[in-house]
Amino acid sequence: MNSEKETFQQKSNIPKSLFYRFSQFVGFLLGARFFVALLLTLALYVSTFFLFNQDENFRKFVFDFKVHGIIFCTVLTILAGGIINQFYDFEKDHIVKPFRTRLQSFIKQKYFLYVYLVLSVFSLGVAWMISHRVFLFFIIYQFFMWFYSHKLSRMLIINNITFVSLTLYPFFGMMVYYETFSKKVLLMAVFLFLILLCIDIVKDTLTKSVDKAFGYITIPNYFKSKNTKIIIVSLLIITMAVSMKLILRTGISGFMAYYFTAGLFVFILCVYLLLKHTTKSNFITLNILRIWVFMGIIAMLLNGLEGKL
Missing domain, CATH: 1.10.357.140 (UbiA prenyltransferase)
Incomplete structure (x- = not known):
C-alpha cells in the first residue's frame, strides 16, 4: 500500500x-x-x-x-x-x-x-x-x-x-x-419508504457474492435471483399504486403532480430493466431510482416556491 x-x-x-x-x-x-x-x-x-x-x-x-x-x-x-x-x-x-x-x-x-x-x-x-x-x-x-x-x-x-x-x-x-398528520403526508412517506427499499435491495444484488462471503444475509444471496426480481418488481408496482393514489385522491398539484405522474413511466422502465436479469441493467436501475429520489426533492422545492410566491 x-x-x-x-x-x-x-x-x-x-x-x-x-x-x-x-x-x-x-x-x-x-x-x-x-x-x-x-x-x-x-x-x-x-x-x-x-x-x-x-x-x-x-x-x-x-x-x-x-x-x-x-x-x-x-x-x-x-x-x-x-x-x-x-x-x-x-x-x-x-x-x-x-x-x-x-x-x-x-x-x-x-x-x-x-x-x-x-x-x-x-x-x-x-x-x-x-x-x-x-x-x-x-x-x-x-x-x-x-x-x-x-x-x-x-x-x-x-x-x-x-x-x-x-x-x-x-x-x-x-x-x-x-x-x-395528513393522508397526503402519510402516502408520501410510504412512497419514499418503498422507493428507498427498492434502492437498497437492488444495491444488494450488485454486491451479492461479497455480502455472502462476509456473512451479510441479504435478500439477493438468500433467495434465488428470480425471487429477488419478483420482490423488487412487486415493490415497484406497489409504489406505482401509491403514486396513483397520491395523484387521484389527495389533490396534489403543481410540480409534485408532474413528478408522481412521470414516476409511473420511470418505474415501468425500471421493471423492464430488472426483467433483463443482467448486472448492467441492475446498475442502471439503481442509478435511475437514486436520481428520481433527488428529482423528488427538486420537485418539492419548486412546488413549494410556486405555492409561497
Whole structure:
C-alpha cells in the first residue's frame, strides 16, 4: 500500500505534505459519507419548510433556531453513522469500493472512531440544550445507527427495513414536531419508504457474492435471483399504486403532480430493466431510482416556491 501511495505521488509531482493532507481530507469525507449527509440536509430543509411547516412564514422559519438545531444534530448524527458503518464494513468495502477504501487508508481507523465519538457527543450536547425530548430522540437514533452497523446489517430483511427506517427517522421527527398528520403526508412517506427499499435491495444484488462471503444475509444471496426480481418488481408496482393514489385522491398539484405522474413511466422502465436479469441493467436501475429520489426533492422545492410566491 505504501509503495502505491509513493508511486502515485511521484507520478503526479504533488508535494508530500499536500498530497497526504488532501488524501486524508477526501478519505474523511467519503468515510463519513459527507455528500449523503449534504443531500439529506437539503431534503430535510425542503420537506420541513414546504411540507411539514404549514403555518410559519419564511422569516419566522429562518429564525426558528430550534428547528435549525434539530437539523444540525441530525447532520452530525448522519456523519457519525457513516463513520461507524464504514468501520464495521471496512473489509467488505475494500472489495466493493476499492477507490474509497484506498483514500480512507490515509487515515488510521482509530481517528475515525475519535471523530465518531466527538460528533456523537457534540450532537447529543446540542440536543440536550434544545430539550430533553430532542435529546431522547437522538439517543435512540444514534443507538440504532450503531446497532445497525454492528449487528442488524447482517440480518435478512431486517437490514433493509432498518436502513430505510433510519434514513426516514429525521423526517418522522420533523413531522411529529410540527404535528403534520395528513393522508397526503402519510402516502408520501410510504412512497419514499418503498422507493428507498427498492434502492437498497437492488444495491444488494450488485454486491451479492461479497455480502455472502462476509456473512451479510441479504435478500439477493438468500433467495434465488428470480425471487429477488419478483420482490423488487412487486415493490415497484406497489409504489406505482401509491403514486396513483397520491395523484387521484389527495389533490396534489403543481410540480409534485408532474413528478408522481412521470414516476409511473420511470418505474415501468425500471421493471423492464430488472426483467433483463443482467448486472448492467441492475446498475442502471439503481442509478435511475437514486436520481428520481433527488428529482423528488427538486420537485418539492419548486412546488413549494410556486405555492409561497
